[in-house]
Amino acid sequence: MTEKTAAPAEKVDGPLLRIAFILVLGTFMASIDATIVSVGIDTLADEFHASLAEIQWVSTAYLLAVVTAVPASGWLADRLGGRRVWLVAVGVFLCGSALCALSWSVTSLIVFRVLQGLGAGVLPPTGQALLARIAGPARTGRVISVVAVVPLLSPVLGPLAGGALLGAASWPWLFLVNLPVGVAAILLARRHVPVLEPTSRRAAFDVRGAVLLSPGLAVLVFGLTEVAHGNTAAATVGVSAGLLMLSGFVVHGLRTRGTPLIDPRLFTRPPLGAAALALLVLGASVFGTTFLLPLYFQSGRGLSAWGTGLLLAPQGLGAAAGSVLVNRTIDKVAPRTLVVTGVTLVLAGTVPFTQLDHGLPDTAIALALLLRGFGMAMIGAPVMNIVYSRIEPQQIARASGALNLLNTVGGSLGTAALAVVLQDRLGARHQDVPAAFADTFWWVVGLGLLAAAGTTRLPRTRALRRA
Template sequence: MSEKTAPPAERVDGRLLRIAFILVLGTFMATMDATIVSVGIDTLTEEFGTSVAGIQWVTTAYLLAVVAAVPASGWLADRFGGRRTWLVAVGVFLLGSVLCALAWSATSLVVFRVLQGLGGGLLPPTGQALLARVAGPGRTGRVISIVAVVPLLSPVLGPLAGGSILHVAPWPWLFLVNLPIGAAAILLARRYVPAVPPSDRRTAFDLRGAVLLSPGLAVLVLGLTEVAHGRTVPAAVGVAAGLVMLAGFVVHGLRTRRTPLIDPRLFARPPFGAAALALLVLGASVFGTAFLLPLYFQTGRGLSPWEAGLLLAPQGVGAAAGSVLVNRTIEAVAPRTLVVTGIALVLAGTVPFTQLGQGLPDPVLASALLVRGLGMAMIGAPVMNIVYSRIEPEHLPRASGALNLLNTVGGSVGTAALAVVLQDRLAARSTDIDQAFADTFWWVLGLCLLAAAGATRLPRTHARKP
């Protein structure tokens, strides 16, 4: 069957769109919760009578738990089935949300955020793998282009939603807002999402790999966070220990005769390596910018969280428009063309932020964010389609886990690294906050150039359909 004469079954029908909508609810909750709490830091600090540095662990603990959970997603889906794993992950996330709302101290809130993050870390990779399995290679591109916009919208909508909630309700509703969404997701998934059976190849859990990979990533991110806070000794120990553990995992993954938690050899197989690099840098750019911009709008321009969220809204509008564009062109345009074009747009939309010291008006920044959002939507979905359409169905859970891990690590490491750069530039620029942020955005621009270099190695053509 040629690529130009796809059978009727390749059409994205209402049933598949319904499944995509249900599964994307999980991703929406998990990615929104990573940012929705950020605007409530001041409120939580006052509520629990602690310092900003102490309450910041509410965000850091969630992020570390997500990073720790993602690597196990592939094995869990293989062992217990995609839908069952996804449903349990939603349940764990909702339990964590309820406990967070009932927290009586900053310490208890941090502990419950870890539980919430463990569930949230499993939702995007298991949901994507399950959706790709149900859709099949011929329809993966179009359906992924629909759901991939959610992680791009969440950093934009999270602060806006958090500010809106705190405007009308007490802080526990930052977490209780997840309950109706999660309950609807569970009920709808049990009725409409098909059960994908576990893998026939039952493999033992890679305990040694898990001990090295997940804690190694968490310790590395924690070390970088300590750098941002100016604590030199804990930072050096954390970064060094994290890198040693990750190096140990790579050696273990290459030598073990069992199936590793994530196979390092995947990254040497084209187009997986180039795709992973693109998602790694995209995560750093998206979440790094999501960290920088609300901070700049509130400290540099004196905006409220609500006003900062409104100024960020054009990026969400651009991402939605880009998702529609990708959905209509992903089967007709070469994947590399879409990705390279998207990176070029992100580059163009980032350049104005390197000139913040020149006093750029809000309409210019809003236009730049619109262009950035459009470009970001043209990167993630085509990259995932390249991988998902070229890999055997039984390998989808582990491949999805690896890609989401790279995107998550890119976001967390990128955010921590940019925080370090920003701290250094603020110290160097003294009272010139605008120029300090402008200096930091040159690093974001550098990340985009690195992604562009990796994207040139992506395939020119679509995978052949059976």
């Protein structure tokens, strides 16, 4: 296939939307898989006669693999080309999915989930970077606003899909459902996604950075997960070792003469620093709430996975509506205005959950989730557009990896931290479930206020478009 260059035209035409749809299939698979499988944890525990502690590694191993894979995505895209890396990542994810469906023990399932996670970690940043290069700075904002809604929909669609699959078929279909989507994505991408020349064929791989960053993140997340499980010794070792390795990576990244896996200096350059903080805290808030609400609905209210998905559906509807608004205004309104408005709406939609112990009705929950979804759609796409429209094309892949890493890490750390808070509040509230969840949501509000502070440093004006 011949190389095509990014079009300078302002119009988001049919071919570009088709490319966006194809690339977003990878993000869709990667983001929805975690929520689909989480619904089937109890079923998997029964199938493999595993304890809760053992079966939780099906989710934890996937998460750790994702965190491990994200940092390398920028170097891979720069060296090998975004389209090739994306196709290989889809193939790795599908291979992992098929093997998961064939698992014969909980150990084999965990190993194959690691393979799945390695592919899943590369897909979103590579797809975003590739799409940004194909679209060009003038069209990035509007096309990103369309695809950015997918991760917001996965927490809603995942429980519904998982509940429906387990109601109609056996547990292997939790993984086999990925195969037709992935095969279609590969076939469509080979035909319609253009080949772009790699931006840096000679860039050496940052081995020392990889040894420090990816394992450091994985160990840190593992340590925080063990805090939630009450394993003090493992938690102390994990958190301490993780922070030490990450500190070592920062020192290495600042001193190395080569190109670090992720350059710490990127975050000192406006507007990436403020954007990174916004995405980090947004990830903690969004994924933290995604962890808390389904758990509350099922443990506090006794809802099924299907019922939980239905009650969460307004958040997906709000995200879809918000993405339409962002698509129409992202090139007309200052990015800070959109993001600050979005954070404000997310905060307004979170405060009602601090009153769960007062018998919050389903109508109020639905309206709060609708507001949260609308606000979340106004944050992610404008923040990514701020970055992608202000950096050179050769920096896009690594910047995309950095942003996705922060969002993923924010989600991981936020979920682990809120799990610890919830455990503590359950003890303090003497197992009064609604009151414990209400207390925990005050921490989510605090994360939202921190994100709001970060967004005040975003640019007031729109970027000047480069030809």
